[in-house]
Amino acid sequence: MSGTSSMIVTGLTAAALATVGFLGHQAAANVPPGLRHPASGAAAAVRQALPDKDRPTALPVRSGTGERVVYSLKGDRVWLVEAGDKVSRTFGVSPGTVDPARGTYRVTSRSGAVTGSDGVPVEHVVRFTGVDGTAIGFSAAVDGSAPVLDPQERTGGIRETRADGAAMWKFATIGRTVVVVP
Structure with missing residues (x-):
């Protein structure tokens, strides 16, 4: 190689290494905190760090474990989980204006048909907690509507379709575990 050619190759190599270094730095700076130093269970941490849109x-x-209802606050989704972590049904929901805190609860009461806090007749009401006097639970509007939310009104109904409400009613009997996750 001539002197000029070797200088060009050296210059291109240096530019390429600088670009790779810069991109590597950017990638490292944007790694979610839970993945910066993965230890045991790294595969689970990677799965958890994936955005919900990638695995809705x-x-x-x-x-949790065992038979349970899992409710995702961020995902507005419910899973009915049988023994052995077998999901028997999952579905989207429309939350009220008051969210429960993350944690584990038990179904405390059920009503076949009532009027929701928004004035809409609902069925298959499954309650599991309350927040400052507002009951929190799952229900299905008899007319099949989603709630029309007024941020000034405190509503704790988590609306399901009628079919999903019927499945919840059958599954979530008194004492059934409800796990609320982010």
Whole structure:
């Protein structure tokens, strides 16, 4: 190689290494905190760090064990989970204006048919907690509508379709575990 050619190759190599270094730095700076130093269970951490849009129907990790209802606040989704972590049904929901805190609850009461806090007749009401006097639970509007939310009104109804409400009613009997995840 001539002196000029070797200088060009050296210059291109240096530019390429600088670009790779810069891109590597950018990638490292944008790694989610839970993945910066993965230890044991790294595969689970990677799965958990994936955005919900990449796996909207996957049962969230760290959502409890045994038969349970899992409710994702961020995903507005419910999973009915049988023994052995077998999901028997998953579906989207429309939350009220008051969210429950993350945690584990038990179904405390049920009503076949009532009027929701928004004035709409609902069926298959499954309640599991309350927040400052507002009951929180799952229900289905008899007319099949989603709630029309007024941020000034405190509503704790998490609306399902009528078919999903019927499945919840059958599955979530008194005492059934409900796990609320982010």
